[in-house]
Amino acid sequence: MLVVRPITPQDYAALYTCAVESGHGFTSLPVDEALLRRRIARAQEAFAREQVSEPGEEGYLFVMEDTDTGEVVGCSGIEAAVGLTDAFYHYHVGKVVHHSKELDIYNALETLTLCNDYTGVSELCTLFLREPFRKNMNGRVLSRFRMLFMAEFRNRFSDIAIAEMRGVSDANGESPFWGWLQKNFFSMDFTQADYLTGIGEKTFVYELMPKLPIYVQLLPPEAQAVIGQVHDNTRPALRMLQSEGFRSRGYIDIFDAGPTVEAEVANIKSVRDSKRLPVTIGSVADDKPRFIVCNTNVAEFRAIQAQLDDQHEHVIIDAEAAAALRVQEGDYVRFVTLTGAN
Structure with a gap:
């Protein structure tokens, strides 16, 4: 039987395997021993807190275990409130209008604006199921059980929950969107930037990211094409979240431009039902x-x-x-x- 349970220190090797197998772009599960061990310790602290009146720094990390063999087959997590100590960045897709009545010219242009709008909300994260076990609706269980956890322990979570969807990248981990940022602002490859963010080193984002709104039309076509799009491997997860009531509100990842979806926790279908x-x-x-x-x-x-x-x-x-x-x-x-x- 497959059972979802809180992670323990004994699960480190299995979590490391999940990190390796998850591949490029999986920011919340970097291949970094120190960080993975810290995440396990932080999760243990969160589960040990018996009385929590409001969401804080808690990070809940679970594993799915095959109790017949003792093998850990996947992992899944919830952050109680993001961005309380480390800045939580997104781009918001907006519009500006350039209009000349005298010349009869009207242009509505899309912009990307760096923001921290999701600070304090809860996040569904770190969902990974190993390839041999992607059957029998195991992936659905590994994702949706978190909604039952949030429903049962409402005081531990925000009224809003989000999930960041992995954006488009190739087999080598290269992102078309990041290619433009790398050339003009960062001078480092996507995998390095993604890794630094995953281990909590985010200061460089504020130092190097363009602060003023970016006109989407000025980006190369290949970068424009992936804004708000998901990695092929992420499509099933996005469809499941959409069926639960999650919707995109125009926020995208600052590195690969993948969409972030959100829902009011009380209105998530699995919570409500x-x-x-x-x-x-x-x-x-x-x-x-x-x-x-x-x-x-x-x-x-x-x-x-x-x-x-x-x-x-x-x-x-x-x-x-x-x-x-x-x-x-x-x-x-x-x-x-x-x-x-x-």
Whole structure:
């Protein structure tokens, strides 16, 4: 059975493997031992905080484990509030109008403006599922369980959640959008800039990034073409988030121009549709639908996909599911249908 749980120090090697396999452009999972170990330690601190009244510096990092083999097959994270200590940069796509009534000329031009508008919001991040396990809706579980976690522990998160989508880059990690910035402002390649950001070295962004709005029409065609576009490998994740109610509001990544999508947490479909009921342990008929199910314990959090029988006042799960979730008769679980978002 595949079980989602909080990361532990013993998962470092598996997390490093995920970082290597995730490839270029995966900023939140750089191949850097010190940073990965710090992320694990930071996650442990977050899960250990029993009383949290408002979102702060907590970073929650989870792994999906095959309990039959002990192998970690993927990871997924949530940042409670971004940008509180390190600046969180985006470009906002806007418009300016140049109009001459006398000459009867009207031009509406797109601009890119550097901003920190998402400071303080929660972020869904670090989603990676290893190739052999991209089946049986495992990716859907590894992404959507986070919405159940946010629904269950609302005080820990902002009213708004975002997700940064990986932008277009080639097999060598080169981004057409970054190519223009590199030539004119940064004098370093995309992978180096992406790595520095991933390990928290962001001062160079403010020092070197153009501060005034950029006219999109002045960029080379190949850079213009990828603004707001996603990497081919990211399309399934974007479709899933869109089905949950996430939408782009014109914010893009400053390096690869991938879109950032956002939603009000209360209006995320899996948050809105989830139920919280006490458990009865018993047999579940084979024709019952499958759900994403989690317990209600922060430190010992567990989430799985499983068949269950919703009796409206309680929910019936089998003994194997109860053991995986670490719940007993009468404990509460939160659940949402597995096929409710496509």
